[in-house]
Amino acid sequence: MKFNTPRTAVSAAALGLAAAVILTGCAPEGSTPDNSASADALLIGTTDAIVSLDPAGAWDRGSFTPQNQIYQRLLGYEPGNVTPVPDAAESCEFTEPTVYTCIVKDGLTFSNGNELTAEDVVFSFNRVTTINLESGPAPLLANLDKVEEGDNNSVVFTLKVANDQTWPYVLTSMAAPIVDSEVFPADKLLEDSQVVGSGPYIIDAYEKGGLLSLKANPSYDGSAPVTENVVLKPYTDSSNLRLDIQNGAIDVAYRSLTSTDIGDLSKNDDLQVVQGPGGSVRFLTFNLNTQPGADDAQKLAIRQAAASLIDRDALADDVFNGTYTPAYSVVLDGQNGATQAFKERFGETPNAEQAKQILADAGVQTPVSLPIQYTSDHYGPDSEQEYGQIKSQLEADGLFTVDLQTTEWTSYVKRLNPETGYPAFQLGLFPDYPDPDNFLRVTYSTTGSSLGNGFSDPAVDALIEKQATEADPAARTATIEEIQALVADSASVIPLLQGQETVVAKKNVTGLEDTLDDTYKFRFAALGRS
Numbered sequence: 001m002k003f004n005t006p007r008t009a010v011s012a013a014a015l016g017l018a019a020a021v022i023l024t025g026c027a028p029e030g031s032t033p034d035n036s037a038s039a040d041a042l043l044i045g046t047t048d049a050i051v052s053l054d055p056a057g058a059w060d061r062g063s064f065t066p067q068n069q070i071y072q073r074l075l076g077y078e079p080g081n082v083t084p085v086p087d088a089a090e091s092c093e094f095t096e097p098t099v100y101t102c103i104v105k106d107g108l109t110f111s112n113g114n115e116l117t118a119e120d121v122v123f124s125f126n127r128v129t130t131i132n133l134e135s136g137p138a139p140l141l142a143n144l145d146k147v148e149e150g151d152n153n154s155v156v157f158t159l160k161v162a163n164d165q166t167w168p169y170v171l172t173s174m175a176a177p178i179v180d181s182e183v184f185p186a187d188k189l190l191e192d193s194q195v196v197g198s199g200p201y202i203i204d205a206y207e208k209g210g211l212l213s214l215k216a217n218p219s220y221d222g223s224a225p226v227t228e229n230v231v232l233k234p235y236t237d238s239s240n241l242r243l244d245i246q247n248g249a250i251d252v253a254y255r256s257l258t259s260t261d262i263g264d265l266s267k268n269d270d271l272q273v274v275q276g277p278g279g280s281v282r283f284l285t286f287n288l289n290t291q292p293g294a295d296d297a298q299k300l301a302i303r304q305a306a307a308s309l310i311d312r313d314a315l316a317d318d319v320f321n322g323t324y325t326p327a328y329s330v331v332l333d334g335q336n337g338a339t340q341a342f343k344e345r346f347g348e349t350p351n352a353e354q355a356k357q358i359l360a361d362a363g364v365q366t367p368v369s370l371p372i373q374y375t376s377d378h379y380g381p382d383s384e385q386e387y388g389q390i391k392s393q394l395e396a397d398g399l400f401t402v403d404l405q406t407t408e409w410t411s412y413v414k415r416l417n418p419e420t421g422y423p424a425f426q427l428g429l430f431p432d433y434p435d436p437d438n439f440l441r442v443t444y445s446t447t448g449s450s451l452g453n454g455f456s457d458p459a460v461d462a463l464i465e466k467q468a469t470e471a472d473p474a475a476r477t478a479t480i481e482e483i484q485a486l487v488a489d490s491a492s493v494i495p496l497l498q499g500q501e502t503v504v505a506k507k508n509v510t511g512l513e514d515t516l517d518d519t520y521k522f523r524f525a526a527l528g529r530s
Contacts, residue, residue, distance in 0.1 A: 041213070041229035042509075042527055045241050045250040049234060050212065051135060053192040053203070054184070055177040056128045059137040061255070061430060064174055066212055066232060069524045071177030071197035074102045074121065074155070075168055077519040079526070082334065082434040084168040087222075088116065088178055088198065092171070097162035098145075102155045102171075110180045111202040111217045121155045122147050123181035130187055140175035140432060143167065163469040165476060169433035200225045200525040209234065214524065226511060226528035238381075245271065245504050251529075252512075253504040254522060258381055259321040265504050272507055276516020277334055278499030281327050281439070282379065282428040284310075284372070284390065285493050288454040291423040292368055301362030302370070303491035305355035306400070306424075307346045311393050316497055319386045324497035329484050330429070330443050331436040332498055334518040336473075337480030338436070341488035342495060352397035359399060370394065371403045374426035378409035387426065390496075418454030427451060427493075434518050436480050437468050444487050455492040 048062035055067060076087035086092065092102040108116035125147045132138045143159050143166075150156040159167060170176065178198065184190050193206045200222060201214040212232040216225045233250060235241040242261045245253035246268065257265070266273045286303050293299030312326030325333075328340035347354070359366055374387045387404055394400040407415075415421050431438045441448040445464050446456040463483045470476035487493070501516050511526035 041231045042227045042252070042524075042529070043231050043233055043250040044252040044254050044524070044527075045233045045235055045244055046253075046255050047235045047238050047241055048255050050192070050208075052189060053195045053206070054189045055124070055174065055179060056131040056136050056138075057133055057189045058135060059140075059174055060135070065254075065522055066214075067174065067177055068199070068521050069201040069214060069230075070195065070199045070203065071179070072108075072116075072199050073172055073176040073178060074104070075171040075176075077172060077434075077521065079514050079519075079523070080517045082336075082518045084172050088121075092168065094163065095156075098159045100157040100159060100164075100167055101150060102157075104153045104155060105221070106153065108198055108221055109219045110183075110196050110198050111219055112180065112183065112196050113219070114180050114182055116178060116180075116198050118149045118153045118155045120181045121178050122149050123184075123186070124177065124179045125157075125175075127179070127184065127186055128175055131189065133189075137173065137175035137432075140170055140173050143170075161469060163471050165470065166433075166435055166437045166468055169435045169438075173432045201230065204229070223525070225525035227524070230524045230527070245506075248506065251506050251509055252527070255501075256380065257502070257504060259319070259323045262323055262502050262504065263321045270507060271504055272509070272512075273502060273504050274512040274516060275323075275500045275502050276513075277332070277518045277520070278501040279332060279434070279518070279520040280428055280430045280499035281330055281332060281495055282324070282386075282426070282497045282499070283327070283330065283493050283495045284424060285427050285451055285453050286424050286491070287418060287421045287452075288492060289418050290421060292370055293364070298362045298364050300490065301358050301364050302368055303494070304346070304489075305358045305364075305368075306370075306394060307342060307488075307491045307494050308351045308355040308358065309394050309397070309399070310390070310494060310496065311350050312496060313349075314393070315386060315389060319382055319389055320497065323502050324499050327495040327498040329488070330439040330493065330495055331480065331484060332431070332434075332439070332518075335434055335436045337477040337484075339481050339484045341484040342491075345485075345488040346491075350393065350396075352399070355399055356397070366399045367395075367401045368399065369401050369403070370424055371405060371422070372424045372426075373405045373407060373412070373415075373422040375409045375412040376406040378412065379426060379428055383426065386496075416452035418452055421452050421454075431520065434520065437464070440464055440467075440480070440483055443493055444483070451493070453492060455490070457486070457490065460486055 051060050051063045052058035072088040074089040075084040090103040090105045095101040104118045129138050143161050145158045145160045148156045200220045202217045204213040204215045206212045214230045216228045241253050244250045293302050316324050328342040331338045374383050391402040391404050394402050442450045444460050446461050467476050467479040508530045510528045510530050514526045515523040
């Protein structure tokens with residue numbers, strides 16, 4: 001689980017808060033470290049920075065994208081489908097309640113010609129947990145007891161908790177790329193330029209902070225990439241990314257242009273703007289210990305009143321120009337069991353009379369003085385306008401007076417704790433995989449939350465554990481829906497907006513519609529030119 005940001009997804013473990021990854025060192029726009037793009041290469045620009053191309057070394061959005069091009073996993077996704085399907089595996093299934101067994105396909109090779117076997121898979125998972133970097137994805141493997149080679153090129157995962165319905169999704173995540181045991185050291189990271197995988201692309205040239213040049217992997221067992229050569233170009237400033245796509249210096253601008261830039265570029269006849277599911281959710285979080293209110297009943301009333309006053313449509317349209325849509329749950333549209341629980345509980349539009357009655361019934365004197373903290377550099381340049389509008393919405397009917405404060409992320413993240421944390425604050429999340437457990441656990445679990453807001457509800461905890469091990473799909477969906485209804489009433493977190501992935505490209509770029517889907521994996525191999 002990652003705290004979402006337009007530049008990178010800063011990691012927060014699904015079972016505990018991980019240290020923030022602070023990204024620096026991108027090369028200046030237009031610079032190349034010794035590697036230059038070939039004339040026929042498809043050039044993709046991004047403000048996401050790469051932390052590491054070694055799977056054991058990164059748990060962030062900037063590294064996620066190139067790793068998806070370089071490595072295979074046992075399971076993956078077909079475009080447009082969020083159900084995990086075999087990739088490097090021939091098959092995967094529970095063979096016992098705590099045993100998940102995958103058969104590795106015969107005949108797979110890494111790009112260097114080495115055979116890919118069950119031994120490499122076991123090595124890859126053990127390596128992630130052995131290296132266990134703070135910036136790495138090891139927390140995603142929290143339910144893994146051990147992994148061993150079985151008979152007939154099989155891999156046997158023994159899990160701590162039986163019938164873990166999220167485990168197939170974990171095998172599609174950043175913890176699961178398969179690396180060559182003859183190339184990667186077992187106890188330390190490999191230099192980025194030296195990594196090899198078995199995915200659709202191999203590294204042609206790369207130096208930290210510069211262009212990442214990729215070329216098609218001739219030994220890849222899937223469909224050959226549409227484009228032979230692809231170059232990922234880093235930008236430290238979205239304004240320069242905008243200028244280059246506007247002037248035709250790059251083919252694709254992928255993460256992250258401002259909403260104003262996207263609106264302006266959509267009027268350019270030489271460009272196309274394509275949107276798809278973005279996987280991110282932005283929300284207002286309350287610290288249940290430090291927020292205003294004389295007792296728990298008053299605190300609940302204050303949160304519920306705030307939830308009654310939020311105008312999500314205005315935020316989506318006026319601040320983000322439609323690049324975000326209203327969110328009424330932290331379970332994203334398109335995921336299993338997603339509901340609009342906050343709309344059902346508090347209404348679709350602001351209801352000042354409802355908010356006023358909730359506060360009066362709890363004996364809360366108005367206006368409520370509410371400090372709200374947002375981060376000035378982590379969730380994009382629109383955050384100031386976003387929280388300015390939230391302040392206006394809460395204050396419009398005299399029920400709140402909001403003191404807006406802002407802090408840079410390096411200091412901000414240190415205050416995310418239930419004892420002394422901000423009374424109300426901005427957060428956002430980006431999923432590790434498209435399953436609702438990923439957000440429900442990090443947001444509401446007593447033992448698994450990464451929000452640092454003091455929320456704890458035994459009934460919610462029990463339901464989270466129930467859905468995670470419920471093998472009956474219909475019963476699991478019903479439990480996920482029940483959780484959303486319960487947590488909406490508590491309003492410890494008020495979902496605001498659900499992101500869309502917006503890509504701006506030259507008119508002749510093809511394949512964008514085939515890769516912007518609910519799996520959140522941007523597939524370079526699908527892109528071409530007409």
